[in-house]
Amino acid sequence: MLEPKVVQMLLEGIRDTLYMTIVSTVAGYIIGLPLGVLLHVTGENGLRPNVVIYRVIDFICNIIRSVPFLILLILLIPFTRLIVGQSYGSTATIVPLVICAAPYIGRVVESSLNEVDKGVVEAARSMGASNIQIIFKVLLVEAKTSLLTGFTITTGLLLGYSAMSGTVGGGGLGDIAVRYGYYRWKTDIMIITVALLIIIFQIIQYIGTKVVTKLDHRKR
Secondary structure (H helix, E strand, O other), rough: OHHHHHHHHHHHHHHHHHHHHHHHHHHHHHHHHHHHHHHHHHHOOOOOOOOOHHHHHHHHHHHHHHOOHHHHHHOOOHHHHHHHHOOOOHHHHHHHHHHHHHHHHHHHOOOOHOOOOOOOOOOOOOOOOHHHHHHHHHHHHHOOOHHHHHHHHHHHHHHHHHHHOOOOHHOOOHHHHHHHHHHHOOOOHHHHHHHHHHHHHHHHHHHHHHHHHHHHHHHH
């Protein structure tokens, strides 16, 4: 079971899984963070309420989030092939992961910004701060603990989704679990891949929790 070829395959699976998870999380935040800020700003109690913009973005986020990831993965195969030239493998999986993650991240960011004390925002406004200054120097700073918690949760979520993509040749540990553990009935490899995914998830959760605890001024 632990012959060199199997070990090499598992190491490559870990590499591909981390690659998909990290890249999709970062790319998801590049899209999702400004999306969440826009949702907060244009919301009913935001800095610049705008019902039309809010409802359009709200509708798009709800539609994407309501589609199960596995179905979304299949639906996006033509688009994925157009973007990266193929519909299978770890790089191809990043495309649906980002599309799935961005609306979720947007909601997480919106929720985190909504938790910021309104009094702090009003104080900044009374001192002449512009909306841009309030967003970057007040909202995002005050919500950093909640945002980091959301980042940890999102990373763990995308780790699970990356494993799920193995059912359609997405690469990584999930792909190994499906190809060897399921199709070839190699239960030992299935158990090892599951254990590795659990370990990776626990490491992500541990690091995220430690960072949040260290930066949370409320616990000092």
